[in-house]
Amino acid sequence: MSGSAPSPATEVYLDGIGKTFHAGRPDEVRALRTVTLRIEPGEYVSIEGPSGGGKTTLLNVVGLLERPSAGRVFWNRTSAEGLSERARARLRLTGVGFIFQRFFLIPTLTARENVEMPMRALGRPAAERRSRADELLGLVGLSGRAGAYPHQLSGGEEQRVAVARALANRPGLLLADEPTGELDRANTDSVLDLLDQAHRTTGASIVVVTHNPLVAARARRHLAIEDGQLVRDSASE
Amino acid sequence: MRGLSGGRWRLRHWRLQTALAALALAFAVSLPVLLLSVGGGVSSHELANLRSTGFEVSLSAPGEHGITGAHALVEKLAGEPNIAVASPVLSVPVDLFAGTSGPVPLLVEGVVPSAFLATLPPEEAGLFPKPLPLGDPTDLVHFDHGTYAGPSAGRILISSPIAYAHGLTVGTPVRLAATPDGVGAENFTVAGIFGVPPTLLGPTAAFAALLPLSDLQVLTGYARGPSGDVIDAADTVEVALAGSAATDPGAVSRVAASLQEQYPFYAVATQSQTVQQAERAASILTGFYFALSSIGLAVGLLFLALVLVRRVEGMRSEIAVRRAIGVPAGQIARELAGSALLLAAVGIVGGMVLAYLAIAALARFGSPTVQAAVELSVYDPTTLLLLAAAVLGLGVLSSGLATRAALRIPITETLR
Numbered sequence: 001m002s003g004s005a006p007s008p009a010t011e012v013y014l015d016g017i018g019k020t021f022h023a024g025r026p027d028e029v030r031a032l033r034t035v036t037l038r039i040e041p042g043e044y045v046s047i048e049g050p051s052g053g054g055k056t057t058l059l060n061v062v063g064l065l066e067r068p069s070a071g072r073v074f075w076n077r078t079s080a081e082g083l084s085e086r087a088r089a090r091l092r093l094t095g096v097g098f099i100f101q102r103f104f105l106i107p108t109l110t111a112r113e114n115v116e117m118p119m120r121a122l123g124r125p126a127a128e129r130r131s132r133a134d135e136l137l138g139l140v141g142l143s144g145r146a147g148a149y150p151h152q153l154s155g156g157e158e159q160r161v162a163v164a165r166a167l168a169n170r171p172g173l174l175l176a177d178e179p180t181g182e183l184d185r186a187n188t189d190s191v192l193d194l195l196d197q198a199h200r201t202t203g204a205s206i207v208v209v210t211h212n213p214l215v216a217a218r219a220r221r222h223l224a225i226e227d228g229q230l231v232r233d234s235a236s237e
Numbered sequence: 238m239r240g241l242s243g244g245r246w247r248l249r250h251w252r253l254q255t256a257l258a259a260l261a262l263a264f265a266v267s268l269p270v271l272l273l274s275v276g277g278g279v280s281s282h283e284l285a286n287l288r289s290t291g292f293e294v295s296l297s298a299p300g301e302h303g304i305t306g307a308h309a310l311v312e313k314l315a316g317e318p319n320i321a322v323a324s325p326v327l328s329v330p331v332d333l334f335a336g337t338s339g340p341v342p343l344l345v346e347g348v349v350p351s352a353f354l355a356t357l358p359p360e361e362a363g364l365f366p367k368p369l370p371l372g373d374p375t376d377l378v379h380f381d382h383g384t385y386a387g388p389s390a391g392r393i394l395i396s397s398p399i400a401y402a403h404g405l406t407v408g409t410p411v412r413l414a415a416t417p418d419g420v421g422a423e424n425f426t427v428a429g430i431f432g433v434p435p436t437l438l439g440p441t442a443a444f445a446a447l448l449p450l451s452d453l454q455v456l457t458g459y460a461r462g463p464s465g466d467v468i469d470a471a472d473t474v475e476v477a478l479a480g481s482a483a484t485d486p487g488a489v490s491r492v493a494a495s496l497q498e499q500y501p502f503y504a505v506a507t508q509s510q511t512v513q514q515a516e517r518a519a520s521i522l523t524g525f526y527f528a529l530s531s532i533g534l535a536v537g538l539l540f541l542a543l544v545l546v547r548r549v550e551g552m553r554s555e556i557a558v559r560r561a562i563g564v565p566a567g568q569i570a571r572e573l574a575g576s577a578l579l580l581a582a583v584g585i586v587g588g589m590v591l592a593y594l595a596i597a598a599l600a601r602f603g604s605p606t607v608q609a610a611v612e613l614s615v616y617d618p619t620t621l622l623l624l625a626a627a628v629l630g631l632g633v634l635s636s637g638l639a640t641r642a643a644l645r646i647p648i649t650e651t652l653r
């Protein structure tokens with residue numbers, strides 16, 4: 001692999017996390033109530049639970065997209081509490097690979113440019129960006145489609161590009177929210193295989209939110225969240 | 238919905254919006270370019286005309302009797318220190334008859350032939366035959382020390398447009414009368430033809446002729462004494478100062494002040510006052526052009542801001558994804574500023590081209606006055622550069638609105 005070595009896997013510690021939306025208003029929602037949780041470096045964790053249970057909110061708090069209303073988030077034993085928006089953005093850019101249910105590729109950029117985007121934001125030189133993007137597109141089996149725009153790709157191909165984009169800056173933490181929610185069985189398997197492979201080769205910690213038992217089965221540790229509370233935390237046999 | 242909304246459609250939609258915004262900006266830019274080039278050209282031309290006038294001080298008393306004793310006054314003035322020449326001028330419209338054509342209304346200037354050219358600036362003096370072939374250099378043949386008793390030399394100089402229009406050449410006999418009915422017409426011979434400088438004041442000024450002052454007075458009966466006799470008078474005396482006094486504004490106003498003191502009933506004006514007045518008028522006009530232009534520009538820039546804000550609206554989820562991934566806010570701001578700069582630059586170039594085309598069209602299809610005005614257009618590089626810089630700067634500022642909108646997009650809510 002070209003470029004720098006992968007970031008060491010991230011350890012995440014959530015200390016009594018609560019998240020309340022619209023606090024003090026009639027439409028107040030307590031999405032998370034005192035969740036305490038440690039994710040060890042290199043762990044592969046699934047989060048399941050009923051709709052509205054707080055899975056996405058938890059993932060967003062872990063990924064520094066959402067600030068908790070109570071409790072503290074630690075990354076590698078460092079609190080994210082006092083960080084500015086700018087510093088949090090920087091940590092996300094270098095430390096997290098996000099994979100969304102609806103892929104969220106940039107429609108005006110080609111597959112290669114989409115993969116290059118996080119590297120561009122880091123100011124990586126063009127040649128390095130390009131070779132890394134081509135390497136990642138090869139990894140996800142899309143070498144031939146580097147110049148295609150998202151609307152020219154199938155859903156499975158789009159999500160594979162999104163996985164490549166998430167890996168671009170060698171993050172220590174991969175966060176996926178229903179990554180296969182819009183894919184058929186075959187594409188689900190291929191995206192899950194890619195996540196497994198990334199987990200093996202980069203050693204990154206992975207947290208994947210899902211309703212799908214097939215997806216959850218790939219993880220070693222299984223969490224369930226209901227009504228904003230952790231109701232299950234079990235390891236695969 | 239799958240992912241972000243369709244790329245191809247959006248690209249085309251953007252292009253249309255972008256083209257419209259650039260066009261609006263181009264129109265907004267073309268307005269000041271047009272106003273400043275044409276308007277500025279006309280103003281500066283008229284100012285240059287005024288500044289290059291030869292006389293520095295003028296005494297005037299338009300009205301029934303004008304400046305009485307014009308010849309004596311001129312002699313007296315010429316004896317003053319600092320004064321090189323004094324030239325009495327009387328302007329009266331008369332009617333010309335030549336062969337079967339006539340009456341032709343004609344603005345005639347009555348002058349003392351030897352003094353007249355000395356108060357003109359060189360470029361204007363060059364338009365006349367020298368010396369003026371009016372046959373009476375000091376205007377004293379006809380005017381014999383106080384009474385208009387002598388014979389007229391009967392010569393007239395006419396401008397080239399009127400000579401051309403009526404087929405007059407040197408030697409052609411013409412008749413002049415004070416009234417269109419031709420009563421009391423007198424005979425003259427065309428003694429010379431002079432060119433006229435281009436002017437915006439239209440054809441009346443061009444249709445001019447020159448006579449000895451006394452001839453014009455006798456012909457028109459301008460200024461009569463108590464007994465009904467025509468008395469020696471002019472409506473203006475133009476004074477050219479001698480040597481360095483001519484170019485020293487302080488000296489000019491001192492001479493003017495002393496003349497005013499000696500001749501309290503006449504209006505004494507210096508050329509610089511006249512120029513100042515014209516300059517003031519020109520600067521008011523320029524301010525007006527700027528005001529009009531800023532309205533146009535404001536509308537154009539508003540349009541630009543609107544398009545950028547709409548673009549941000551259309552890219553909400555895209556921006557949210559990029560912010561989620563950690564793309565710095567500064568990069569998004571820079572991109573929007575870049576788009577604004579690009580649009581503004583296209584608008585500036587387009588605006589200049591539009592203005593140029595509009596001026597070309599006016600020069601071709603406008604009325605004669607408009608054509609004359611357009612021919613005077615100036616393209617002042619400093620003004621145009623300032624305009625361009627202002628549009629670019631304001632364009633970037635207006636992108637701030639879009640940046641604000643972009644950075645206010647709630648990331649997680651937009652991505653759910």
Ligand SMILES: Nc1ncnc2c1ncn2[C@@H]1O[C@H](COP(=O)(O)OP(=O)(O)OP(=O)(O)O)[C@@H](O)[C@H]1O
Nearest residue numbers: 021029030031050051052053054055056057058650
């Ligand atoms: N920005 C927000 N404003 C208000 N309420 C919110 C917001 N985000 C989440 N919620 C609410 O918080 C609760 C948890 O939402 P969350 O998206 O975390 O659930 P989820 O477990 O991911 O559900 P799903 O499986 O349907 O994706 C829900 O009741 C939701 O309506």
Ligand SMILES: [Mg+2]
Nearest residue numbers: 055056057177
């Ligand atoms: Mg969810």
